[in-house]
Amino acid sequence: MEPVLSMLEKIPVQQHEDWEAGYVLLLWMSIIVKIPFDMCRLDGSATGERTAIRRIYNVCLRFLRGGSTVSAAAAYLTSCFMTRTDVFKACFPDFISWCSEAMSPKEERTAEEERNFLAALSAFSVILKHGKRDDLYMYAPLMFKTVLDSGYKSTKNSLIRKFGIKVVQRIGLVFLKPKVASWRYKRGSRSLAENLKSGGVAPESNILLDDVDEDVEVVEEVEDVIEELMQGLKDAETTIRWSAAKGIGRVTGRLITMFCTIVSSLEPMKAVYGFKSPNFMLKVTIKPDRTS
Numbered sequence: 001m002e003p004v005l006s007m008l009e010k011i012p013v014q015q016h017e018d019w020e021a022g023y024v025l026l027l028w029m030s031i032i033v034k035i036p037f038d039m040c041r042l043d044g045s046a047t048g049e050r051t052a053i054r055r056i057y058n059v060c061l062r063f064l065r066g067g068s069t070v071s072a073a074a075a076y077l078t079s080c081f082m083t084r085t086d087v088f089k090a091c092f093p094d095f096i097s098w099c100s101e102a103m104s105p106k107e108e109r110t111a112e113e114e115r116n117f118l119a120a121l122s123a124f125s126v127i128l129k130h131g132k133r134d135d136l137y138m139y140a141p142l143m144f145k146t147v148l149d150s151g152y153k154s155t156k157n158s159l160i161r162k163f164g165i166k167v168v169q170r171i172g173l174v175f176l177k178p179k180v181a182s183w184r185y186k187r188g189s190r191s192l193a194e195n196l197k198s199g200g201v202a203p204e205s206n207i208l209l210d211d212v213d214e215d216v217e218v219v220e221e222v223e224d225v226i227e228e229l230m231q232g233l234k235d236a237e238t239t240i241r242w243s244a245a246k247g248i249g250r251v252t253g254r255l256i257t258m259f260c261t262i263v264s265s266l267e268p269m270k271a272v273y274g275f276k277s278p279n280f281m282l283k284v285t286i287k288p289d290r291t292s
Contacts, residue, residue, distance in 0.1 A: 001032045001042060001052070008059045013066030026063065026073035029056070030080040038086050056081055057091050061098065064123060067115030071122070079126035088135050096139060096146075099124060103150035114157060121152070121163035128170035133178065140174045143167070144221055148228070158237045165232045165240055169247030172225035176218070176254040218255070226251060 004025055011022050033039075033056065042052040060081060063074035081087055082095060099120040102113075109117065124143060128136065136143075152164035229251070232244025 001029075001035075004029050004032060005052070005055055005059065008063075009055065013063055013070075019069045022063070023070045023073045026070055026077045029059070030073070030077040033077070033081045033084065033087075039084070040086070053087055053090055057087075057095075064119040065116055067112075067119065071119055075119070075122040075126050078123045079130045082127050083131045083135075085135075088131075092135075092139070095123075096142065100142075100146050103146055103152075105149055105151045109155075114155075114160070117150070117152075117155075118157065118160050118163065121147070121160060121167055125163050125166045125170065128167065128174060133174055136174050140171050141221060144171045144225070147171070148224075153231065153235075158240065161232075161235060161237070162240050162243055165229065165235075165243045165247060168225055168228045168232075169243070169250065172222060172229070172247065172251040173254065175222050175225065176251065178254065222251070222255075 008022075008025050008029060011025065013022075039052050043050075060074060060078040063070060064078065066074075078095075082092055102116040102120040106113065124147070128143075147164060147167050150164070152160050155161060226248060229244045229247045232247070233241050235241050235244070
């Protein structure tokens with residue numbers, strides 16, 4: 001780890017000719033940080049900012065702030081690093097503070113502030129994708145409020161709006177337990193032998209799950225998440241509308257039947273949000289659960 005970390009600390013962030021070296025080093029470090037033991041064992045006599053955890057944390061922030069070609073790899077390294085149990089407790093509160101500052105609402109943003117805004121959203125997005133729900137749940141309300149107050153929908157940068165929708169979607173999935181709703185379609189038997197025994201007719205239980213809903217606690221923020229995603233269906237960019245549609249499909253896919261009237265109201269949604277997004281949302285809802 002030490003040679004890769006030392007090179008990352010020395011390599012220029014804004015290098016355009018040899019950006020591949022920084023990209024590969026960040027990906028290499030994202031593999032190294034998955035070591036299955038506490039990272040404090042690597043510190044030796046180091047203390048304070050010279051510990052392995054603080055050095056890697058500073059490297060993540062340095063490349064996220066840089067806004068260079070390697071920012072995507074920096075966001076991925078941040079997710080792999082932050083989702084470690086020992087690192088999450090030590091660094092995630094500080095990282096939340098940096099993201100809140102980077103996403104603070106402003107009427108006008110400089111180029112550097114916009115890069116930091118995009119970097120914070122992209123890092124949030126990947127952390128919410130790879131992190132553990134039990135760890136992220138207590139921070140989800142703060143993250144949701146930070147994104148809502150940032151004013152991402154009013155920016156002209158389509159990447160910021162897209163990552164904002166992705167973050168809102170994944171925060172909604174953190175609020176809800178990862179389960180398959182009982183009312184969703186289930187494929188028939190995939191075994192040829194069982195199909196031949198049944199005469200080609202699959203049992204009813206293999207086609208549709210029993211319509212029995214468990215008592216599920218739904219926090220108030222879920223309604224705000226769905227409303228935010230609904231607003232995303234009106235965006236001018238097709239990729240953002242589809243991301244919002246996928247988000248609604250995935251969030252409602254974890255709700256019980258009585259909370260899924262949003263899916264059945266397809267006709268009014270066509271008039272307000274257009275035809276393609278609601279239909280794509282319905283398509284994602286009936287697919288097997290995928291949170292990526």
